[in-house]
Amino acid sequence: xxxxxxNPFIASLLNVLNTMAQIKLSPGKPRIKKDEVAxxxxxxxxxxxxSQTKGSFAVTFDESLALAIMENMLGEKSTSIDxxxxxxxxxxxxxxxxxxxxxxxxxxxxxxxxxxxxxxGKAHTITHKAEGAKLLLPLECVHGNAFIEICFDS
Numbered sequence: 001x002x003x004x005x006x007n008p009f010i011a012s013l014l015n016v017l018n019t020m021a022q023i024k025l026s027p028g029k030p031r032i033k034k035d036e037v038a039x040x041x042x043x044x045x046x047x048x049x050x051s052q053t054k055g056s057f058a059v060t061f062d063e064s065l066a067l068a069i070m071e072n073m074l075g076e077k078s079t080s081i082d083x084x085x086x087x088x089x090x091x092x093x094x095x096x097x098x099x100x101x102x103x104x105x106x107x108x109x110x111x112x113x114x115x116x117x118x119x120x121g122k123a124h125t126i127t128h129k130a131e132g133a134k135l136l137l138p139l140e141c142v143h144g145n146a147f148i149e150i151c152f153d154s
Contacts, residue, residue, distance in 0.1 A: 012099030021072040028138035039147045042120040044093025048111040055130045055152030062144030090116045
Protein backbone atom coordinates (compact mmCIF):
# COMPACT_ATOMS: atom_id res chain seq x y z
CA UNK A 1 0.00 0.00 0.00
CA UNK A 2 1.43 3.33 -1.04
CA UNK A 3 1.24 5.99 1.68
CA UNK A 4 0.57 8.73 -0.87
CA UNK A 5 -2.78 7.01 -1.59
CA UNK A 6 -3.91 6.96 2.06
CA ASN A 7 -3.53 10.50 3.37
CA PRO A 8 -5.69 12.18 0.68
CA PHE A 9 -8.70 10.09 1.74
CA ILE A 10 -8.18 10.83 5.43
CA ALA A 11 -7.75 14.55 4.81
CA SER A 12 -10.77 14.66 2.52
CA LEU A 13 -13.08 12.84 4.97
CA LEU A 14 -12.00 15.05 7.88
CA ASN A 15 -12.56 18.15 5.74
CA VAL A 16 -15.96 17.08 4.39
CA LEU A 17 -17.40 16.19 7.81
CA ASN A 18 -15.92 19.24 9.52
CA THR A 19 -17.12 21.76 6.91
CA MET A 20 -20.44 20.14 5.92
CA ALA A 21 -21.60 18.71 9.27
CA GLN A 22 -19.44 20.45 11.90
CA ILE A 23 -18.25 17.03 13.08
CA LYS A 24 -14.62 16.50 14.02
CA LEU A 25 -13.22 13.00 13.84
CA SER A 26 -10.04 11.82 15.57
CA PRO A 27 -8.09 9.19 13.63
CA GLY A 28 -6.99 6.07 15.49
CA LYS A 29 -4.28 3.56 14.67
CA PRO A 30 -4.44 2.05 11.17
CA ARG A 31 -4.21 -1.70 10.69
CA ILE A 32 -4.55 -4.30 7.97
CA LYS A 33 -8.07 -5.71 7.67
CA LYS A 34 -8.25 -9.45 7.08
CA ASP A 35 -11.99 -9.95 6.52
CA GLU A 36 -14.83 -8.31 4.58
CA VAL A 37 -17.17 -7.54 7.50
CA ALA A 38 -17.85 -3.82 7.96
CA UNK A 39 -17.13 -2.37 11.39
CA UNK A 40 -20.15 -0.02 11.36
CA UNK A 41 -23.78 0.04 10.24
CA UNK A 42 -23.73 1.83 6.86
CA UNK A 43 -20.97 2.01 4.26
CA UNK A 44 -20.28 3.89 1.06
CA UNK A 45 -17.91 2.20 -1.40
CA UNK A 46 -16.35 3.61 -4.56
CA UNK A 47 -13.92 2.12 -7.05
CA UNK A 48 -11.12 4.12 -8.64
CA UNK A 49 -9.06 3.26 -11.74
CA UNK A 50 -6.02 4.94 -13.28
CA SER A 51 -3.47 3.91 -15.87
CA GLN A 52 -1.07 3.11 -12.98
CA THR A 53 -3.34 1.19 -10.59
CA LYS A 54 -6.88 0.42 -9.46
CA GLY A 55 -8.39 0.45 -6.02
CA SER A 56 -11.36 1.25 -3.88
CA PHE A 57 -12.32 3.38 -0.93
CA ALA A 58 -15.01 2.70 1.67
CA VAL A 59 -16.24 4.77 4.57
CA THR A 60 -18.39 3.13 7.23
CA PHE A 61 -20.37 4.90 9.95
CA ASP A 62 -22.00 3.75 13.16
CA GLU A 63 -25.73 4.42 12.89
CA SER A 64 -25.53 7.06 15.65
CA LEU A 65 -22.84 9.00 13.74
CA ALA A 66 -24.69 8.74 10.42
CA LEU A 67 -27.83 10.14 12.05
CA ALA A 68 -25.84 13.00 13.65
CA ILE A 69 -24.27 13.84 10.27
CA MET A 70 -27.73 13.81 8.67
CA GLU A 71 -29.09 16.23 11.26
CA ASN A 72 -26.09 18.56 11.12
CA MET A 73 -25.73 18.52 7.33
CA LEU A 74 -29.34 18.66 6.24
CA GLY A 75 -31.22 19.79 9.34
CA GLU A 76 -33.34 16.64 9.19
CA LYS A 77 -33.61 14.32 12.17
CA SER A 78 -33.87 10.63 11.33
CA THR A 79 -34.40 7.89 13.89
CA SER A 80 -32.95 5.07 11.79
CA ILE A 81 -31.10 4.43 8.56
CA ASP A 82 -33.62 5.26 5.85
CA UNK A 83 -33.38 6.14 2.15
CA UNK A 84 -32.37 9.75 2.96
CA UNK A 85 -29.48 8.59 5.17
CA UNK A 86 -28.45 6.11 2.46
CA UNK A 87 -28.44 8.93 -0.13
CA UNK A 88 -26.41 11.14 2.23
CA UNK A 89 -23.76 8.43 2.78
CA UNK A 90 -23.49 8.01 -1.00
CA UNK A 91 -23.00 11.74 -1.40
CA UNK A 92 -20.38 11.87 1.38
CA UNK A 93 -18.55 8.98 -0.31
CA UNK A 94 -18.65 10.91 -3.58
CA UNK A 95 -17.37 14.13 -1.98
CA UNK A 96 -14.56 12.39 -0.07
CA UNK A 97 -13.40 10.44 -3.10
CA UNK A 98 -13.63 13.55 -5.28
CA UNK A 99 -11.49 15.48 -2.81
CA UNK A 100 -8.93 12.67 -2.67
CA UNK A 101 -8.96 12.45 -6.47
CA UNK A 102 -7.99 16.15 -6.72
CA UNK A 103 -5.12 15.70 -4.26
CA UNK A 104 -3.91 12.57 -6.09
CA UNK A 105 -4.14 14.35 -9.48
CA UNK A 106 -1.71 16.96 -8.16
CA UNK A 107 0.70 14.07 -7.50
CA UNK A 108 0.36 12.70 -11.05
CA UNK A 109 -2.33 10.06 -10.49
CA UNK A 110 -5.38 10.62 -12.69
CA UNK A 111 -8.23 8.40 -11.48
CA UNK A 112 -11.63 7.66 -12.96
CA UNK A 113 -14.27 6.94 -10.33
CA UNK A 114 -17.27 4.64 -10.29
CA UNK A 115 -20.67 5.51 -8.90
CA UNK A 116 -20.79 5.05 -5.12
CA UNK A 117 -22.52 1.98 -3.73
CA UNK A 118 -24.11 2.15 -0.27
CA UNK A 119 -24.63 -0.95 1.87
CA UNK A 120 -26.20 -1.03 5.32
CA GLY A 121 -27.17 -3.45 8.05
CA LYS A 122 -25.47 -5.16 10.95
CA ALA A 123 -22.37 -7.13 9.88
CA HIS A 124 -22.74 -6.20 6.19
CA THR A 125 -19.74 -6.88 3.99
CA ILE A 126 -17.47 -4.69 1.88
CA THR A 127 -15.82 -6.35 -1.10
CA HIS A 128 -12.88 -4.47 -2.57
CA LYS A 129 -12.07 -5.21 -6.22
CA ALA A 130 -8.33 -4.58 -5.84
CA GLU A 131 -5.80 -7.26 -4.94
CA GLY A 132 -3.73 -5.28 -2.43
CA ALA A 133 -3.89 -5.17 1.35
CA LYS A 134 -6.97 -3.55 2.91
CA LEU A 135 -6.04 -0.72 5.24
CA LEU A 136 -8.57 -0.05 8.03
CA LEU A 137 -8.42 3.27 9.86
CA PRO A 138 -10.82 3.86 12.79
CA LEU A 139 -12.00 7.41 13.51
CA GLU A 140 -13.81 8.50 16.67
CA CYS A 141 -16.07 11.34 17.75
CA VAL A 142 -18.71 11.98 20.40
CA HIS A 143 -21.48 10.72 18.07
CA GLY A 144 -19.90 7.35 17.26
CA ASN A 145 -17.22 5.79 15.11
CA ALA A 146 -16.33 5.87 11.45
CA PHE A 147 -13.94 3.62 9.56
CA ILE A 148 -12.02 4.22 6.37
CA GLU A 149 -11.01 1.26 4.23
CA ILE A 150 -8.58 1.72 1.38
CA CYS A 151 -7.39 -1.02 -0.94
CA PHE A 152 -5.20 -0.55 -4.04
CA ASP A 153 -3.31 -2.97 -6.25
CA SER A 154 0.36 -2.66 -5.40
